[in-house]
Amino acid sequence: MPHPLALLLLPFAWLYAAVLGVRNWLYDKGIKNSARFARPTISVGNLRAGGTGKTPHVAWLVRQLQAAGQQPAILSRGYGRRTRGYLEADATATAATIGDEPLQHYQDFQGQVPVVVCENRRMGLETLLQREPAPTAVVLDDAYQHRRVQPTLNILLTEQHRPFYQDYVLPAGRLRESRGGARRADAVVVTKCDSGLTASQQAAITDRVRRYSRPRVPVLFSTYCYGAPVAVGGAERVESPEIVLLTGIAQPGPLLEYLTGAGYHIVQHAAFADHHPFTLPDIAALAGQLRAGQSVFTTQKDAVRLLEPALQAAVAALPIFYIPIQVEFLADGAAQLQQLLSSLFQPHAVV
Template sequence: MAHVFALLLLPFAWLYAGVMHVRNWLYDTGLKASATFATPIITVGNLRAGGTGKTPHVAWLVQQLRQAGQQPAILSRGYGRQTQGYILADNQATATSIGDEPLQHYQDFQGQVPVAVCENRRTGLETLLRAQPAVTTVVLDDAYQHRRVQPQLSILLTEQQRPFYQDYVLPAGRLRESRRGAARADVVIVTKCNPALSSAEQAGITARIQRYSRPRVPVLFSTYTYGSPVPVGDGNRPAGPEIVLLTGIAQPGPLREYLAQAGYQITHHVAFADHHAFTSADLTAVAKQLRPGQCVFTTQKDAVRLLEPGLRQQVASLPVFYIPIQVQFLADGAAQLQQLLSPLFQPHAVV
């Protein structure tokens, strides 16, 4: 039935794809200008709407840049925030003021990495670089379609289970633009992979991606590693294997699979849409699902929103834990990506 519905929406998808094609053509030909900056700009984004793993990949990238002696900053539009304009994160920032993902980045790096939000990335970059002169590079989070800025390195993410080459443009599918948009990428990362993905399977996926990307653009593969539960509310560690899962993310499937493999039993999954703004009533409903000895597991991104000022007291009384995740590349993917980063910061000879 879903397939039939998607076919009915194809004419609208073709119309939307046509509009996006014209927009991209205007930028490609220079009829619409893309701003360039002396400071290296790195874009991380996707073709598909919804969670492809941008947040942990941005965190990995920023960590690598810091280890290489750079002073990176992160700029996002701050999806889901209830504010407008340019805002630089500080200790008073909340998910409401800057968005859940920027707040997560700010907390992850303990304020040592400037994190800013602005719906106009060009204005945001100009303001950020003027206010933070020590910054040596800026990572643009979720800005693959933001053509008003020309990045020095464009990183495209696509999920193994939902690759862009098997999807269609909105509303028939989930693509923000046609598959041909992959041609702008300098590197493609296939995310949330099975750690046991074979070389033959990787080669098959790479061949399908390279039908749309530029010749010889690297295709890398990454997976998630999960850490021990971190307390958000009451309790130092989970009491038993039975849990209630609370998520407000686009793709909770990988987390569910990990928890099952780790021996946890999900007795109830309270699932909301991506970036859901949790309410007191939501937490009350979750508390009613808890049985003696059970706890609530969630994601770090969700935990950021659960700790909004109006919810902290209620969360503090519940046994809530988040599961941290980190990106790990298969084969030599990390080394290949580091090789792509290093030329951005090598000194150039003065002529």
């Protein structure tokens, strides 16, 4: 049952869901046009607003495409940027110009993968596919609700501990649309799973997902693998297990759990809203919380915003490190998803 306050908001949620339902029906029936492109397009998105792990899953997909000999590109709307229109990331890009997640992708792939932002994904795809050299596939970051584009492969993410099938539509819950939106998915990935999730637990979750998805749609399970701290500020190494945690992401819980389990002692958690634009006063407050030998840990997504030009001098004076994450799939999830990707490049492939 929803929280008592959510119960009061349910009528508004039903109204919101009805409006979105009509919109989706118009696209499903072809009354509203949805463009399909000759090059494979892979959408990664969610039903729940924020925090399902889109960024590391997009990176995983891009690496798989590269390993298969493809030349992928990434298209995002560039949430949080202070610009508009079509922009391709380059060495001058900042979080303010293209958004923190696209900048993270650009840095991860060292500029070897085109990263483009455009709030109009359809126009963005049309422009991107005209560049030279043209990408052989495009990964659409956070485009599940962008119905003006019909992706070749539609991947829906949902968290193990916050699954869409236990949530409600905004404002009673955190869903961007009703649970029935899962029927558009060609694959569902349950993210941030406990590494020891048993086969029976996976089967139970799969049954719940398939109450809303199409029959026989693959339901896969992924977890996070955390790497060693990477220096952002002036220090080269972590001096002690005492840390101050700095986050501006939707769901810092998994990182908190990992750091605690890894033996770090979090003396302070400076938690900001998702995509928070850090300021010099934020950095000054952070510096005031540090004691001798302590370090600041953050996420890679936060780190790209900490390195905005106006903040670089202040950040360089502090022992700040980010914790990198990569996606790993449980059981044969990676093989199943790789097979879906391979099918996109076979003649007359139907997903």
